Amino acid sequence: MELVYLRTFVESLEAGSFSKAADALCVTQSAVSRRIKFLEDQYGYPLLDRSGPVLVATEAGKIVLDKARQLLSIEDELLKGLKGIGKRDGLSFCCTPGFGTAFLPRVVRELLQTSSEMHNMQFFLDMPDLVLAGVQDGRFDIGLLEHCEQFDFSELQVLQLPDDDVLFVSSPALDIPSGEVTVAQLGQHTLFSRRAECCSTKFLSFNLKKIGLDETAFPSRVVYDDLHQIIASTVDGLGIAFTARSLVAEQIAAGKLRSHQVQGFMHARRRSLVFRPCFVSNPLADLLIQEVQRCFE
Template identity: 45%
Template sequence: METRYLKTLLKACETGSFSRAAEELHITQSAASQRVKFLEESYGQQLLNRSGPVLVPTEAGALVLAAAREILARENTLMEELKRLKVGKRLSICCTPTFGMAHLPGVLNDFVMQNADVADLKFIFKQPAEAIKGVQDKEYDLAVIEHCDAPLLKSFACHALPDDELVFISAPTLKLPSSELEIGQLLELRLYARRDGCSSKNLLNRNLAAVGKGIDDFRTVVISDDLRLSIESVLAGGGVSFVSRSLVQHHLDQGRLCAHYVKGFQHLRERTLFYDAGRRDDPLLANFAACVFNLFTAGKDAVFVPIEVLA
């Protein structure tokens, strides 16, 4: 039997109606209904109770649904294994823009040199929630994100990486004190901030709330999803921004920017590498994870620990 019939039954129970199931499966309502009817005729049992406002499984339907979930899970595992048998290895990576700009080039260079047989390497920049969903949906093989908290990561195989440090940056022409600042010393300036969904924006909002302030207390706020544009604007003396120190370290070293810490602020956020728990033994993912780890521990006495599932 083709698994599309089981998928249709499962979707009809999840959505409670043939019309919504058909919409999500991109088929007609009649086709969805006919597929379930085919199953009922095949098994000689009514699988769905159609008398109420929503479709609910009968006792027989519940048995078929349990088996369907197992069959579809096995099919998905089989498809993943078959993909890996194709000529040339493939790897799809998702990461947050900060990690991508500051660290991904070095990681990729190391990884490609060690894995010359990788025929297709794709990397995408997304915000944390989008990266998590992408790995859940198997759109990406692996992801690296910075985050303040991410309870949804508990279902993945994860490895904690060194924390990411965020600082306010300004141009020397603004002549801000280099010591720890009070938030009031920054509020009269223009703030270049990220869009909602970015963990640096989340951390900034939390920090401001902790000292009784909000983002609207800055003189003006410019929201941009372009990190380079924000940094260039600050370099030109246009205001301040709360960014990862790793993104601007070369400007700080050259004296083109100044870094500032604020009293009462948390300046660290977590950074995690993760992928599907069922692929913990995948050597390609383990190799990439090792390259990421080595980038952060170069010259340090540290040993890569195999990825474990978070408890």
């Protein structure tokens, strides 16, 4: 369990609303709402009573609130103790799974060839809002996230990278024409996707809502928590996927997959590299940023 979810829950109750909690945490209101839903799904109980003017903990919520405060207090004590022995050496980088799958192996390979300090580097993968939260609270030095949300980057340094192109793909065996298609055409096939809180799945939900539809447009859906398995199943003609072009560029070029767009969909997501203003750059960080930028040249 990521403590950022519990911190969001506590902040929501103390602030009294999702909007005020979002302001305090420097994230969007939808990000707060998703984190609370994740907790409620995780524990199997409603944790907040949303019916009144301010948020109130349910009976289950009171139990979670008490334990969450204890855990967060322990974490705060732990961080204070670590600060007392000085900052760790090295560099930590966190990115979303899409970038991690498509580009991180290349970045690591190039760094291994150009730096002798790779043993001081740590790599992590997480969802966009958790990448951002990790950079904001100092757990990560540098973060890279693809996002359609309007995140609050006001306290961070931001390098905007080329947009992430997200599209539907299918095997030629399914006989779906390349280019622009309708959701009705795609909805006849099984959709392979990741969990509801994952980047591409949230982006698909955002786009469906944008054109007046919802997840029922794809009545047959299989959830995999493995991007490689999603791509393999799609190449095998077992269904379709909504994924970043960078993840399937090789298969599209080889004719193993066709790409599709839907009218009214936003197919481009922003891609941002973020770090705190107080972060002191070093040669390893400079090399990392250069290699990330080279991925899009």
